Amino acid sequence: xxxxxxxxxxxxxxxxxxxxxxxxxxxxxxxxxxxxxxxxxxxxxxxxxxxxxxxxxxxxxxxxxxxxxxxxxxxxxxxxxxxxxxxxxxxxxxxxxxxxxxxxxxxxxxxxxxxxxxxxxxxxxxxxxxxxxxxxxxxxxxxxxxxxxxxxxxxxxxxxxxxxxxxxxxxxxxxxxxxxxxxxxxxxxxxxxxxxxxxxxxxxxxxxxxxxxxxxxxxxxxxxxxxxxxxxxxxxxxxxxxxxxxxxxxxxxxxxxxxxxxxxxxxxxxxxxxxxxxxxxxxxxxxxxxxxxxxxxxxxxxxxxxxxxxxxxxxxxxxxxxxxxxxxxxxxxxxxxxxxxxxxxxxxxxxxxxxxxxxxxxxxxxxxxxxxxxxxxxxxxxxxxxxxxxxxxxxxxxxxxxxxxxxxxxxxxxxxxxxxxxxxxxxxxxxxxxxxxxxxxxxxxxxxxxxxxxxxxxxxxxxxxxxxxxxxxxxxxxxxxxxxxxxxxxxxxxxxxxxxxxxxxxxxxxxxxxxxxxxxxxxxxxxxxxxxxxxxxxxxxxxxxxxxxxxxxxxxxxxxxxxxxxxxxxxxxxxxxxxxxxxxxxxxxxxxxxxxxxxxxxxxxxxxxxxxxxxxxxxxxxxxxxxxxxxxxxxxxxxxxxxxxxxxxxxxxxxxxxxxxxxxxxxxxxxxxxxxxxxxxxxxxxxxxxxxxxxxxxxxxxxxxxxxxxxxxxxxxxxxxxxxxxxxxxxxxxxxxxxxxxxxxxxxxxxxxxxxxxxxxxxx
Numbered sequence: 207x208x209x210x211x212x213x214x215x216x217x218x219x220x221x222x223x224x225x226x227x228x229x230x231x232x233x234x235x236x237x238x239x240x241x242x243x244x245x246x247x248x249x250x251x252x253x254x255x256x257x258x259x260x261x262x263x264x265x266x267x268x269x270x271x272x273x274x275x276x277x278x279x280x281x282x283x284x285x286x287x288x289x290x291x292x293x294x295x296x297x298x299x300x301x302x303x304x305x306x307x308x309x310x311x312x313x314x315x316x317x318x319x320x321x322x323x324x325x326x327x328x329x330x331x332x333x334x335x336x337x338x339x340x341x342x343x344x345x346x347x348x349x350x351x352x353x354x355x356x357x358x359x360x361x362x363x364x365x366x367x368x369x370x371x372x373x374x375x376x377x378x379x380x381x382x383x384x385x386x387x388x389x390x391x392x393x394x395x396x397x398x399x400x401x402x403x404x405x406x407x408x409x410x411x412x413x414x415x416x417x418x419x420x421x422x423x424x425x426x427x428x429x430x431x432x433x434x435x436x437x438x439x440x441x442x443x444x445x446x447x448x449x450x451x452x453x454x455x456x457x458x459x460x461x462x463x464x465x466x467x468x469x470x471x472x473x474x475x476x477x478x479x480x481x482x483x484x485x486x487x488x489x490x491x492x493x494x495x496x497x498x499x500x501x502x503x504x505x506x507x508x509x510x511x512x513x514x515x516x517x518x519x520x521x522x523x524x525x526x527x528x529x530x531x532x533x534x535x536x537x538x539x540x541x542x543x544x545x546x547x548x549x550x551x552x553x554x555x556x557x558x559x560x561x562x563x564x565x566x567x568x569x570x571x572x573x574x575x576x577x578x579x580x581x582x583x584x585x586x587x588x589x590x591x592x593x594x595x596x597x598x599x600x601x602x603x604x605x606x607x608x609x610x611x612x613x614x615x616x617x618x619x620x621x622x623x624x625x626x627x628x629x630x631x632x633x634x635x636x637x638x639x640x641x642x643x644x645x646x647x648x649x650x651x652x653x654x655x656x657x658x659x660x661x662x663x664x665x666x667x668x669x670x671x672x673x674x675x676x677x678x679x680x681x682x683x684x685x686x687x688x689x690x691x692x693x694x695x696x697x698x699x700x701x702x703x704x705x706x707x708x709x710x711x712x713x714x715x716x717x718x719x720x721x722x723x724x725x726x727x728x729x730x731x732x733x734x735x736x737x738x739x740x741x742x743x744x745x746x747x748x749x750x751x752x753x754x755x756x757x758x759x760x761x762x763x764x765x766x767x768x769x770x771x772x773x774x775x776x777x778x779x780x781x782x783x784x785x786x787x788x789x790x791x792x793x794x795x796x797x798x799x800x801x802x803x804x805x806x807x808x809x810x811x812x813x814x815x816x817x818x819x820x821x822x823x824x825x826x827x828x829x830x831x832x833x834x835x836x837x838x839x840x841x842x843x844x845x846x847x848x849x850x851x852x853x854x855x856x857x858x859x860x861x862x863x864x865x866x867x868x869x870x871x872x873x874x875x876x877x878x879x880x881x882x883x884x885x886x887x888x889x890x891x892x893x894x895x896x897x898x899x900x901x902x903x904x905x906x907x908x909x910x911x912x913x914x915x916x917x918x919x920x921x922x923x924x925x926x927x928x929x930x931x932x933x934x935x936x937x938x939x940x941x942x943x944x945x946x947x948x949x950x951x952x953x954x955x956x957x958x959x960x961x962x963x964x965x966x967x968x969x970x
Contacts, residue, residue: 212896213433226744244298245386247279256281261287270409275314275353275384282382283375293376295327296383302330302366304398306390310359311371313386320348322377326358330366337366341374344789344806348379362390365556368951408557411457416571417490424842426606428859430470433478434609435572435601436521437462437469440482443515443529445543446834447536450489454542459559462577463570479522486528487694492634493533499538499832507827507912508591510835511584529760539831550894553586560899566614571901575621576601576608578900583628585834588827588893588912590923595627614902615641619701621900626703629923630909631865631891634703637905642701642717644694648743650719650726652677653754656711657934661691663730664939665754667746677730677739680940684736686719694718704891705923708862712889716754719743747782755802756863758944759970766967769794770954775871776802783811787852795855795954797947800868800877801885807867809874816856816878821845823877826868827912830960842916845874856881857950860926865889866957870913872926884950886933894930944968
């Protein structure tokens with residue numbers, strides 16, 4: 207269910223005054239020639255770069271005057287195995303000062319030997335980055351193709367302020383681009399009417415644009431930590447409940463920075479509470495609501511955690527009374543900093559600024575980052591009840607750690623440690639994985655999996671090493687550069703967020719051989735022997751063995767025998783679902799391998815061919831804008847039968863690499879009559895993701911909706927539990943066996959077949 211290509215729908219709801227203040231006037235005729243030139247590659251180049259364009263990395267972007275589609279010049283992107291980064295882009299940006307419904311980027315592309323994909327790309331940014339985004343990744347334009355026109359489109363979002371667009375190439379190969387067009391509602395962009403937008407409080411208030419000015423030197427006392435924790439909880443409560451904040455009348459980040467020094471300086475709890483009372487009163491009176499928001503008890507999964515606002519011993523009478531009054535008079539469905547996606551119902555976080563130019567250390571903005579994440583989990587995280595941590599204690603624990611971080615790296619590491627406490631596989635500091643230990647641009651040329659709770663070499667992403675004395679499949683890593691592997695893993699674990707231990711170790715395995723480029727000493731156990739090797743760390747095509755699915759290499763669909771069909775979802779195509787089932791017709795069993803991340807969304811296109819009747823397979827919980835912190839049950843989601851129907855036995859394969867959309871897909875296919883799941887527990891992180899920015903130009907996200915079985919049994923942290931548990935063994939890995947697939951074959955064909963026959967069918 208995770209949408210890796212984010213398309214966040216923004217709706218102008220609460221900002222009625224802003225919308226009404228927009229005035230529309232035609233663009234000036236002179237805009238046509240200027241904007242037409244923006245899209246062209248005909249301007250004289252600047253070095254290798256097409257004139258008027260930016261992009262990179264250097265050495266991968268060129269102007270081509272021989273291979274063109276129209277005019278005299280085209281843009282060419284060219285990458286090889288030694289090119290830096292994983293992709294190259296050419297980029298242009300425009301102010302989104304126009305109105306309309308849809309913006310479309312068209313252009314001609316040509317490719318040669320592209321290994322991953324090529325695409326037009328377009329992104330709308332507001333105060334929050336990536337309001338909407340597309341890059342054609344899902345179309346898998348790769349290989350060699352002739353000039354062809356392609357198109358991508360996005361809704362024109364009222365909150366977007368800048369449009370970025372261009373062409374990208376991921377992987378290796380060559381791609382050419384030419385004759386680009388930008389259209390708004392089908393007409394050239396220069397014909398779109400201009401819009402003058404009323405500035406928001408975020409644009410008007412600039413007091414802390416250069417930094418918070420808050421400096422914390424020395425140790426933070428216990429009372430200071432407690433007072434800052436109270437500030438953080440009150441600030442978050444007001445952010446989502448005070449009518450003048452939920453309607454966007456304050457730059458709420460900067461309000462925090464204004465009051466924080468006074469709270470920090472307060473000598474005791476009563477003095478800090480008095481500061482907060484004065485601050486709240488300064489926001490202005492809260493009018494009695496005419497149609498008050500109410501907490502609906504029907505279909506309520508869990509209620510807001512708000513008993514603390516009536517805690518007079520800790521807050522004092524005055525502060526408690528003000529918070530209770532604000533809660534009683536909150537507006538219905540009105541939020542400036544968050545809305546709900548109209549499709550999935552997950553929260554969409556507006557106006558969470560990233561403060562990309564922040565200079566470290568800055569204790570004020572660092573604490574802002576902590577409080578932003580903490581309150582998003584407190585009010586908008588559907589799995590708050592199963593996080594397994596006392597969330598108030600987490601706030602207390604991290605205040606001194608994050609406030610005292612002395613540089614950007616320390617700040618990022620503390621944030622990673624904080625985020626792991628949500629125990630959500632979707633939650634991570636995704637912008638900063640390069641700072642997560644072990645660090646370095648290179649990795650050993652091996653794939654690692656935890657098998658029998660040990661880090662085992664399971665394959666090689668490049669050419670296999672020499673059989674004589676070099677690393678081999680089945681070797682157990684026991685040391686790197688003289689340090690025992692257990693000690694290293696212990697030092698890394700607190701920075702690896704995951705929903706369960708299996709998923710955490712899967713992620714550690716992907717990165718654990720990372721380090722500085724060059725020769726490394728590697729200690730392994732091979733049978734009863736302990737061996738030491740010198741192995742060169744090299745720059746991988748992609749950091750981490752992310753392209754190491756546990757399914758069979760080779761064809762997407764195949765017949766393992768006349769009685770068994772096999773389909774792996776790592777390279778599946780939704781449009782071919784019917785064809786897969788037609789090919790599987792007449793077999794006794796259909797093995798669907800989801801020990802991977804599905805290349806396309808298959809839940810309904812394939813799932814509908816596996817059921818005879820309308821069948822519920824999942825249900826969700828969603829947030830409530832009127833009651834932050836409350837989550838409600840939705841109606842069950844069903845598969846509706848379609849033809850052709852597959853009538854044989856369905857066996858679904860999963861393991862610790864199966865996460866999010868893979869888990870949701872497993873839930874759907876599991877409701878097929880007689881279907882079983884074979885393998886091991888999955889990653890336990892499901893639900894459409896909700897991304898947001900954090901100060902310092904950082905980015906995180908959380909699961910945004912709760913995903914449950916139709917009978918309301920949970921999946922988060924638990925994962926998909928197999929009917930038949932089978933895990934690989936070190937002996938099996940060394941022998942080249944796929945023991946999970948072998949068990950699936952036994953489930954279909956019975957146990958009478960010789961082991962060698964089963965093994966042969968399970969091999970690539």
